[in-house]
Amino acid sequence: MRSIALLTDFGLQDGYVGIMKGAIATISATIPCIDITHDIPPQDLWAGRFCLMNSAPYFPKRTIFLGVVDPGVGSNRRSIAIQFAEGFFVGPDNGLASGLLDIFQAIAAVELNNSKYWRTEQNVSQTFHGRDIFAPVAAHLATGVSLNNMGTNVAIDALTKLKLEPYTRNHNQITGTIQYVDHFGNLITNIPNHCANDLSEVVRLGDRLIPKVTTYSNVLPNHICLLQGSHGWLEISANQNNAQQQLSLTVGTTLTLISQ
Amino acid sequence: MRSIALLTDFGLQDGYVGIMKGAIATISATIPCIDITHDIPPQDLWAGRFCLMNSAPYFPKRTIFLGVVDPGVGSNRRSIAIQFAEGFFVGPDNGLASGLLDIFQAIAAVELNNSKYWRTEQNVSQTFHGRDIFAPVAAHLATGVSLNNMGTNVAIDALTKLKLEPYTRNHNQITGTIQYVDHFGNLITNIPNHCANDLSEVVRLGDRLIPKVTTYSNVLPNHICLLQGSHGWLEISANQNNAQQQLSLTVGTTLTLISQ
Amino acid sequence: MRSIALLTDFGLQDGYVGIMKGAIATISATIPCIDITHDIPPQDLWAGRFCLMNSAPYFPKRTIFLGVVDPGVGSNRRSIAIQFAEGFFVGPDNGLASGLLDIFQAIAAVELNNSKYWRTEQNVSQTFHGRDIFAPVAAHLATGVSLNNMGTNVAIDALTKLKLEPYTRNHNQITGTIQYVDHFGNLITNIPNHCANDLSEVVRLGDRLIPKVTTYSNVLPNHICLLQGSHGWLEISANQNNAQQQLSLTVGTTLTLISQ
Numbered sequence: 211m212r213s214i215a216l217l218t219d220f221g222l223q224d225g226y227v228g229i230m231k232g233a234i235a236t237i238s239a240t241i242p243c244i245d246i247t248h249d250i251p252p253q254d255l256w257a258g259r260f261c262l263m264n265s266a267p268y269f270p271k272r273t274i275f276l277g278v279v280d281p282g283v284g285s286n287r288r289s290i291a292i293q294f295a296e297g298f299f300v301g302p303d304n305g306l307a308s309g310l311l312d313i314f315q316a317i318a319a320v321e322l323n324n325s326k327y328w329r330t331e332q333n334v335s336q337t338f339h340g341r342d343i344f345a346p347v348a349a350h351l352a353t354g355v356s357l358n359n360m361g362t363n364v365a366i367d368a369l370t371k372l373k374l375e376p377y378t379r380n381h382n383q384i385t386g387t388i389q390y391v392d393h394f395g396n397l398i399t400n401i402p403n404h405c406a407n408d409l410s411e412v413v414r415l416g417d418r419l420i421p422k423v424t425t426y427s428n429v430l431p432n433h434i435c436l437l438q439g440s441h442g443w444l445e446i447s448a449n450q451n452n453a454q455q456q457l458s459l460t461v462g463t464t465l466t467l468i469s470q
Numbered sequence: 471m472r473s474i475a476l477l478t479d480f481g482l483q484d485g486y487v488g489i490m491k492g493a494i495a496t497i498s499a500t501i502p503c504i505d506i507t508h509d510i511p512p513q514d515l516w517a518g519r520f521c522l523m524n525s526a527p528y529f530p531k532r533t534i535f536l537g538v539v540d541p542g543v544g545s546n547r548r549s550i551a552i553q554f555a556e557g558f559f560v561g562p563d564n565g566l567a568s569g570l571l572d573i574f575q576a577i578a579a580v581e582l583n584n585s586k587y588w589r590t591e592q593n594v595s596q597t598f599h600g601r602d603i604f605a606p607v608a609a610h611l612a613t614g615v616s617l618n619n620m621g622t623n624v625a626i627d628a629l630t631k632l633k634l635e636p637y638t639r640n641h642n643q644i645t646g647t648i649q650y651v652d653h654f655g656n657l658i659t660n661i662p663n664h665c666a667n668d669l670s671e672v673v674r675l676g677d678r679l680i681p682k683v684t685t686y687s688n689v690l691p692n693h694i695c696l697l698q699g700s701h702g703w704l705e706i707s708a709n710q711n712n713a714q715q716q717l718s719l720t721v722g723t724t725l726t727l728i729s730q
Numbered sequence: 731m732r733s734i735a736l737l738t739d740f741g742l743q744d745g746y747v748g749i750m751k752g753a754i755a756t757i758s759a760t761i762p763c764i765d766i767t768h769d770i771p772p773q774d775l776w777a778g779r780f781c782l783m784n785s786a787p788y789f790p791k792r793t794i795f796l797g798v799v800d801p802g803v804g805s806n807r808r809s810i811a812i813q814f815a816e817g818f819f820v821g822p823d824n825g826l827a828s829g830l831l832d833i834f835q836a837i838a839a840v841e842l843n844n845s846k847y848w849r850t851e852q853n854v855s856q857t858f859h860g861r862d863i864f865a866p867v868a869a870h871l872a873t874g875v876s877l878n879n880m881g882t883n884v885a886i887d888a889l890t891k892l893k894l895e896p897y898t899r900n901h902n903q904i905t906g907t908i909q910y911v912d913h914f915g916n917l918i919t920n921i922p923n924h925c926a927n928d929l930s931e932v933v934r935l936g937d938r939l940i941p942k943v944t945t946y947s948n949v950l951p952n953h954i955c956l957l958q959g960s961h962g963w964l965e966i967s968a969n970q971n972n973a974q975q976q977l978s979l980t981v982g983t984t985l986t987l988i989s990q
Contacts, residue, residue: 213759215748221509221653222482222742225521228475228506232529235473239502239530242759246748249741252654253710261745268849268861269752270759281710284685329528336685338700341528393741394772425804425856440858450773450801481769481913482742485781488735488766492789495733499762499790512914513970541970544945589788596945598960601788 212352213242215269217262218278218340219250226338230276230345233329237349244269253281255305256461259372260390260398263309264441266297275310276340276348277301284336289322289343290364293357300348302339303364305372319369320361322347327360375464377401382469384409388461389443395452396445397459401467403438410469415446419470426450436467472612473502475529477522478538478600479510486598490536490605493589497609504529513541515565516721519632520650520658523569524701526557535570536600536608537561544596549582549603550624553617560608562599563624565632579629580621582607587620635724637661642729644669648721649703655712656705657719661727663698670729675706679730686710696727732872733762735789737782738798738860739770746858750796750865753849757869764789773801775825776981779892780910780918783829784961786817795830796860796868797821804856809842809863810884813877820868822859823884825892839889840881842867847880895984897921902989904929908981909963915972916965917979921987923958930989935966939990946970956987 214234220226227248234241246265250258258279266275280287280302288303294314299307300322322343325331327350334342347360377386377400386401412419413436421429422436426449429435434453439445444467447453454460474494480486487508494501506525510518518539526535540547540562548563554574559567560582582603585591587610594602607620637646637660646661672679673696681689682696686709689695694713699705704727707713714720734754740746747768754761766785770778778799786795800807800822808823814834819827820842842863845851847870854862867880897906897920906921932939933956941949942956946969949955954973959965964987967973974980 211759213755215752217745217748222505222507223509224652225477225506225525226653228477228504229525229528231504232475232525232533235502235504235533236528236530239471239473242755243504244748244751244755244763245742246745247742249743265745265749265752268749268756270756273752273755282687285687335700337697341700392744393746427802427805437857440855440861482765482767483769484912485737485766485785486913488737488764489785489788491764492735492785492793495762495764495793496788496790499731499733503764542947545947595960597957601960 211238211241212272212274213244213270214274214276214348214352215244215246215265216248216276217246217250217258217265218248219252219254219258220248220278220340222248226340230340233341233345234349237346238353241349241352250279253279255279255372257390258306259309262306263313266310267313269297272297274298274300274348274351276344277306278340278344279306280304280339283339288364289339290319290369291322291347291351291357291360292319292369293317298351298357300344300351303370305370307369308372311369311371316366318357319364319366320357321364323361324359327355374400379408383466385464385466386444388459388463388465391454391461395454396439396447397453397457398439398441399444399446399465401444403442403444406438406444409467412470414468414470415465420446471498471501472532472534473504473530474534474536474608474612475504475506475525476508476536477506477510477518477525478508479512479514479518480508480538480600482508486600490600493601493605494609497606498613501609501612510539513539515539515632517650518566519569522566523573526570527573529557532557534558534560534608534611536604537566538600538604539566540564540599543599548624549599550579550629551582551607551611551617551620552579552629553577558611558617560604560611563630565630567629568632571629571631576626578617579624579626580617581624583621584619587615634660637665639668643726645724645726646704648719648723648725651714651721654707655714656699656707657713657717658699658701659704659706659725661704663702663704666696666698666704669727672730674728674730675725680706731758731761732792732794733764733790734794734796734868734872735764735766735785736768736796737766737770737778737785738768739772739774739778740768740798740860742768746860750860753861753865754869757866758873761869761872770799773799775799775892777910778826779829782826783833786830787833789817792817794818794820794868794871796864797826798860798864799826800824800859803859808884809859810839810889811842811867811871811877811880812839812889813837818871818877820864820871823890825890827889828892831889831891836886838877839884839886840877841884843881844879847875894920899928903986905984905986908979908983908985911974911981915974916959916967917973917977918959918961919964919966919985921964923962923964926956926958926964929987932990934988934990935985940966
């Protein structure tokens, strides 16, 4: 039995996530469900994209990633499932799967228009496709139903993708973008860890000089540092403190690291 | 093995939910546990009633609903288990199960006074029946022990129920009550979805005119709309925004929708 | 298959917990994972120590307690696993396991320096040992691998412990420390429940007289009371209210209860 890994912006307060798991268990009570997170900021596709991309490589092969961050639910945005060499994605075609498309090898995609695999063939909610379409489709995939039963083929190139400006190098400086801020306030850029090798031991960021270190505790408490993050990208962090609050930077901010 | 679906106001911070699951796993480590929510506002029986009623229909038949919102723990309120045609409820007899009693078919109920099925026969905590009584009883039900072993029969009519004023129709208007506000700020009334058919395309709510739509994105971002909710009741929502904050309405508020 | 019980300060927002469970499922998809809590205040070893100690006795024998509150990750603090008569601990050697060492019977401990049982033998993150070392080691223990395969033996006495001043009695008074404040604002002392027998029915705390009761509802709503907590220690609580906010006391505060 394949596992289902869930990521939504539903929060845990209202029971929506429990309802999706109930819909899964109704199809098969033995499918393992693992929560990635349900605290994506409401309708924040960028945060959803990042968390999904960042988590997926650590799950077993053939895991089904059930992602629901869905500001366009009920509109004409497509419902899709994607088969990768490494697993599956089920959710809206709105860019949420962009990160998976970047790091995994896509094999096929379908629009979910075969209502046989939905919770009910009639009376599908216009506002809760997670319960009525995505969870049941994910459960059927987990039990081994083939992707091409779920709907009509869609070209991989035709899937919606979010666009992130790539990082650039220029002589002694590297410019990138903050693509995520985590729970601890660590600022995660889109500059790969290996770029750290090209930077000096202390770099300039705006009017600050910050040391390049291997772990938080290499600087004094509250001090800002640059390190190779566990996600694979350079992070700006504060030892035992919140770098976002200290620096007042946020997702989407462009920043330039200058070797000294 | 039957599943246990859990709903409490314990929050996830202190480990109380984990302790209940530990108590369940001690009886049988293979019982599937599914969280509905643990973020019911402390001691808010109305929110607990709603979330339980709203979630339960999407779970497999014979699921055991373990509900603990329990301001009277340790007082003389009864501990109960109810058997429905569709599943079971285990928890306090304080109205938390009211919604299940409305939508499910009750078959039998018992007061949980057979300490053989508790965690320990002595030294039961006066403040944490979730751990010492409800979780173990739910686990024994999940493994197939019969309800009537758990305690003394209680008449269904004698169970505590919360009372919600029914909605009313009057010529061109429908009056109902907000019975729940979800995480997104959607205001969920107690007016069934089918009543939408009797309302005009735009309805008056106080001094506002709001359109009746089929999904959020039928109105501009931030605009208020009336739609048929995924819960089965009419909802007042704001596209990509928080209707509760915009309208300053809350649970228990009576509202009247007037056709134009 | 042994269960894994998880406690961290990762929060549920970023997907770090999901990643650890993915790493566990990659080793064996059938290991039951139970969350104790992931909302330990960031880097608060005292809260982590308490929640772990308080929860562990309610889990099945041989459960693996995977605890990650780890301000020193990447420094020279040791990674350890401890085998108790009652189960296992896997995590940093920084005092997080102090409470387990107090209540369980330690049999052996190892430093986790055999990279064969890590997620990868190379490129271990300096900031996320939860994913790369602790989760895989816990999963291998769950599948039955022996502790002594995981690394080099460490003397139990050499493990790091947090020190809590013991409570004292003096004639008609008992002095203790608040060791935890829960989600409801209940103040949990380090004075064992049995001491309640030696106190008068009303005790003085500062300039207040508070009744000793058996459950919250023995006092009027909002009133402060002293009761025998479900954790095994005397608690100061407010019926249907938040005692911490009313009394402005917090973790580490010393308090004296005086019989009248």
